[in-house]
Amino acid sequence: MEKERRGLVEIKVWDWQLRLLHWAMALLVITLLLLVVGYEWLEDMGVEEEGLEAVHKIHAYTGHILAVVLMLRVVWGFVGNRYARWSDIIGLRWSDIWGHIRWILGGLKGAPPTSIGHNPLASLFYIPLFVVLTTQVISGVILAGEEFKMFPGNLVVENRIVTHTGEAMAHDGNEEEEEEGMEEFLEAIHEFGFYFIIFYLVAHLTGLVLHEIGERRGLFSSMINGRKYYQEDELEGD
Ligand code: HEM
Numbered sequence: 445m446e447k448e449r450r451g452l453v454e455i456k457v458w459d460w461q462l463r464l465l466h467w468a469m470a471l472l473v474i475t476l477l478l479l480v481v482g483y484e485w486l487e488d489m490g491v492e493e494e495g496l497e498a499v500h501k502i503h504a505y506t507g508h509i510l511a512v513v514l515m516l517r518v519v520w521g522f523v524g525n526r527y528a529r530w531s532d533i534i535g536l537r538w539s540d541i542w543g544h545i546r547w548i549l550g551g552l553k554g555a556p557p558t559s560i561g562h563n564p565l566a567s568l569f570y571i572p573l574f575v576v577l578t579t580q581v582i583s584g585v586i587l588a589g590e591e592f593k594m595f596p597g598n599l600v601v602e603n604r605i606v607t608h609t610g611e612a613m614a615h616d617g618n619e620e621e622e623e624e625g626m627e628e629f630l631e632a633i634h635e636f637g638f639y640f641i642i643f644y645l646v647a648h649l650t651g652l653v654l655h656e657i658g659e660r661r662g663l664f665s666s667m668i669n670g671r672k673y674y675q676e677d678e679l680e681g682d
């Protein structure tokens with residue numbers, strides 16, 4: 445192995461469950477983004493309502509699969525190996541983050557602070573990413589219940605209508621307005637998530653390329669084979 449010849453120590457960082465969940469999540473998120481872009485294109489091309497609805501329906505089904513994958517990732521953050529845990533993402537040290545920023549601004553000279561699991565600067569993006577994915581799932585599931593009567597969002601929507609009619613006894617205009625307001629609110633959250641995820645993806649890939657150029661420790665392949673490579677002196681005291 446070329447890296448071992450260069451005197452690097454191999455460390456098993458990402459367990460197979462984390463890698464599987466990462467690639468499932470990446471594939472699903474990219475599919476969801478492409479379906480949204482595809483929807484816009486078809487709309488501009490004048491495709492009929494039925495065809496457009498089918499695209500949103502596929503988006504919603506794909507979104508429900510993402511909901512399951514995200515839940516599994518959340519659980520894995522409590523039971524996986526030490527590098528899969530939430531503590532590895534949340535327990536970031538500001539001094540390490542600054543070290544990484546200085547290293548990038550300084551033109552990738554020398555070495556940034558050693559991190560074995562999640563890169564601390566990247567974690568600053570992973571935390572809001574997981575929050576946004578959760579809000580995408582919650583808003584998406586309710587929208588799918590409202591638009592397509594899909595489970596389990598339909599239960600939330602029906603429950604709201606039953607409670608409302610129970611209280612108001614009669615169906616009045618206010619109720620409809622409130623419902624539209626709710627839908628607009630959910631769509632606004634969902635749209636914000638769309639832009640955040642595009643921003644995240646650009647930052648994620650740029651960060652990975654910069655680190656691979658500057659450090660050459662097999663960062664890209666680490667998400668495939670689970671291994672990263674370090675100099676022995678980097679690991680002292682860890
Ligand atoms: C929308 C698509 C993507 C999402 C949502 C995503 C998300 C994530 C997350 C959350 C992590 C932290 C690991 C975890 O806790 O699960 C991560 C790490 C990583 N991702 Fe992605 N990723 C995406 C696309 C990609 C792509 C396309 C590549 C490679 C070409 C990639 C390569 C990696 C690598 C190498 C790491 C480890 C980085 C580190 O050491 O901190 N990801 N990604």
Ligand code: HEM
Pocket residue numbers: 473476477480500503504506507508510511577580581583584585587588589591631634635637638641
């Ligand atoms: C995580 C990545 C996701 C992105 C980037 C994304 C993005 C979008 C965007 C931009 C729209 C158009 C909003 C509008 O019509 O105003 C949309 C619509 C929709 N999304 Fe998502 N979404 C994601 C996840 C999900 C999930 C997880 C679900 C369901 C579980 C979902 C269900 C829906 C539904 C049902 C609509 C149609 C709403 C309508 O017809 O007005 N989405 N999505």
